[in-house]
Amino acid sequence: DAGVIQSPRHEVTEMGQEVTLRCKPISGHDYLFWYRQTMMRGLELLIYFNNNVPIDDSGMPEDRFSAKMPNASFSTLKIQPSEPRDSAVYFCASSLRDRTYGYTFGSGTRLTVV
């Protein structure tokens, strides 16, 4: 298995532009998580899905952020409009129901908003 695949690896965009981050979870995993890592706040959970259904989006910072999971093999995190304070590394992770084995994270997308 190729693991959790995120794209792009790096994204530089101008303030006000729309940004879409993509994630392909591990096949067979029924949970998908979006995290954001910053120096100030560490790893924050933004939203997670179970069987493609959003379960908890309480970590989504503002209405500018939205996430979708149209099928079991694909999810997107969209920021519209983007702001400089959104600059961070965004991680996607997937897991099975059995938490014994933890999550499998992707390599992340480093977003820079200028």
Added chain:
Amino acid sequence: DQQVKQNSPSLSVQEGRISILNCDYTNSMFDYFLWYKKYPAEGPTFLISISSIKDKNEDGRFTVFLNKSAKHLSLHIVPSQPGDSAVYFCAATPKTSYDKVIFGPGTSLSVIP
């Protein structure tokens, strides 16, 4: 309000010695704890976990200890190797939200050859 705390941002240890990484938590509803390791430009990788019904779990060179009364856990790495140099995150999940993992801020470990 940080529910999972790692008060040491960094730690340096000589190769071959023991590395001890500490973690404190505030939420008494946490009942499962995990450690993740992260190398630069990669995502965190799961290392070891422990349930609240245990006080110790061992996997090779890695051992996690849990002291529920003190709301404290620690990760011991023996012997430490240069490849262990990474950021280590402590994480916890509450009974009430089984699927939600809360991460600490991380401790950067440097193992000096």
